[in-house]
Amino acid sequence: xDNVKGCLHIYCGDGKGKTTAAVGxxxxxxxxxxxxxxxxxxxxxxxxxxxxxxxxGIDYCCCTEKFGFYWNMTDEQKEKAKDAYMELFxxxxxxxxxxxxxxxxxxxxxxxYQYGMIAPREAIRFLMERPEGLEVVLTGRDPGEELIELxxxxxxMKKRKHPFDKGVKARKGIEM
Numbered sequence: 009x010d011n012v013k014g015c016l017h018i019y020c021g022d023g024k025g026k027t028t029a030a031v032g033x034x035x036x037x038x039x040x041x042x043x044x045x046x047x048x049x050x051x052x053x054x055x056x057x058x059x060x061x062x063x064x065g066i067d068y069c070c071c072t073e074k075f076g077f078y079w080n081m082t083d084e085q086k087e088k089a090k091d092a093y094m095e096l097f098x099x100x101x102x103x104x105x106x107x108x109x110x111x112x113x114x115x116x117x118x119x120x121y122q123y124g125m126i127a128p129r130e131a132i133r134f135l136m137e138r139p140e141g142l143e144v145v146l147t148g149r150d151p152g153e154e155l156i157e158l159x160x161x162x163x164x165m166k167k168r169k170h171p172f173d174k175g176v177k178a179r180k181g182i183e184m
Contacts (some may be wrong), residue, residue: 014142021164023168023170034066093126119149132154
């Protein structure tokens with residue numbers, strides 16, 4: 009990326025658009041020729057954007073095992089999910105470093121981080137010691153102050169109105 013220091017972006021808030029913004033930035037970067045790795049936590053790889061990201065040459069990964077929502081998991085499932093997401097995180101940061109990526113997106117990072125699925129200490133260490141030119145994009149609700157302090161960009165999506173409030177479920181191609 010022209011020997012420029014990579015920045016840390018956070019897309020957060022209770023509104024729609026966090027993943028959409030991260031996808032848009034990944035597409036923009038790929039269009040410029042930047043090598044992009046797009047990782048999704050707490051999602052199973054079935055969101056509509058995945059196929060298009062791959063068609064554009066953006067490398068994609070997620071946890072292949074489905075765990076569902078955290079609050080619906082048993083203690084045993086939570087432990088299994090923690091192992092799986094930590095393994096995914098370690099794999100992704102290793103890949104980003106070793107394969108010279110210019111951008112790493114970790115979608116739904118905040119949930120995995122807050123629920124301890126990604127060890128906070130290791131996450132903070134990676135963010136502080138990331139490769140010089142690596143642009144990192146994190147999405148999710150309620151980032152902690154420690155993440156906000158580290159970030160170069162923090163963009164909050166605020167919900168004012170959403171069809172979900174009227175009982176409309178997530179629609180393919182729009183919310184998923």
